[in-house]
Amino acid sequence: MSPFPRNQWYVAAYAHEVGRELFTRTVCGESVLLWRTEAGEVAAMADRCVHRRFPLSEAPSRLVGDTVVCGYHGFTYGADGVCTAVPGQARVPRTARLTTYPVKEQDSFVWVWIGEREKADEALIPRSPWLDSPGYTTVCGMEPLAARYGLLVDNLLDLSHETYLHGGYIGTPEVAETPITTEVDEAAGVVYVSRHMDDAACPPFYAKSTGIEGRITRWQDIEYHAPCLYLLHSRIAPVGAPGPNPDGTDPHAFHVEVVYAITPETEHSTHDFWAVARDFALEDQEVSDFLRENNRTVVLQDVVALDKLEQVIASEPAGAQELSINIDTGGLAARRILKRLVEAGAEAGAAGRQALTAS
């Protein structure tokens, strides 16, 4: 069984990574070739030539207009994946076509659908509108993680680890000390974990970016849309400042929207996309540089820890004993949802294959 949920949307890239150069990224074990047509549309197709499987992202393969020319023997493909020319002969084999992926550019990400294409529905893609909203300034990056995606989901759903793994950056004692409230919509595949700290130390990440001196109210509201998108709504305000208004406006607080896309690469590696969008100091380059540098440092602290954890887990027999406590309430729900999505994707695949053999 595939270790990944199939029939799901995944972030394959940032929109700015895909242009008029051939670009490749492995998503759920599938090598996806990404490029933009002259009209600016993103094309997504298998990164393996149908002839002898040469990677089309590899030089001297190249883009010529709106076609990809294989660098090995010259098979030429359009944006629809159909092969239009082969060397030496006029007839192009009817079956010469690359698998294409349903693709959607949205909220500064390029999403691809991994699974049966007739099930792809763009309305199912979870949103992160801040990332390209004029009301926010965003810094972002992507770190390769040599660990299975589930470890990153565990990590992000329980932020009490900030106190220990990210002390001096984003962690303060209050994070681990403050109880959480968890909500789970099993059917929608959404987990919400809320931690509201009334009176907390302000970690450097927020002190330096907001300019707040002294203690803060710090709200962390996590929304995980399985399998790929994770949102952390972070609200920071000086202690004693008024809360949000009933109409949703919140002029006395600073808001940071931290977004992760958790995209499985292989069974034991993950693309760790991270973005930090803020609604203050929009034009301040120093704040942008600071948040980018600092958040990347924090992400890398997780990467080092999870890479190590992966080695340990991979070396142990499956099902080694763990012990869950209150902080794991949301993480356990996420694991359960992911397990169900993996099974559902596998069942759908099996049913599809059966239908093919039957016909």
Next chain:
Amino acid sequence: MNTSHPAPTAMLTGATVHRVVWVPGTDRLRGWCWCGTSHETEGPVELWEWLLAHPDTHPDTHADSSAGTGSGAHLSPADRSPTSAPRSARRRSES
């Protein structure tokens, strides 16, 4: 029924949301089914077991009917929006 739940205010808006609150001043967890029934335990494993088994006792069981569809194809687009969107309305005045 969500109105009977303690603060912070319920965030997810689906018809079948489980809610788990860390009981103030204790190490215990209290979980609510969407039908309003609740249960208290020492830890999350036991609580999830109870919550997931519980819907067998009321008619609106989503657990098996829709769980198998996987991609959530039955969901309306609104369910994929962040709960707090649009946040632009609550932007802080630049100062």
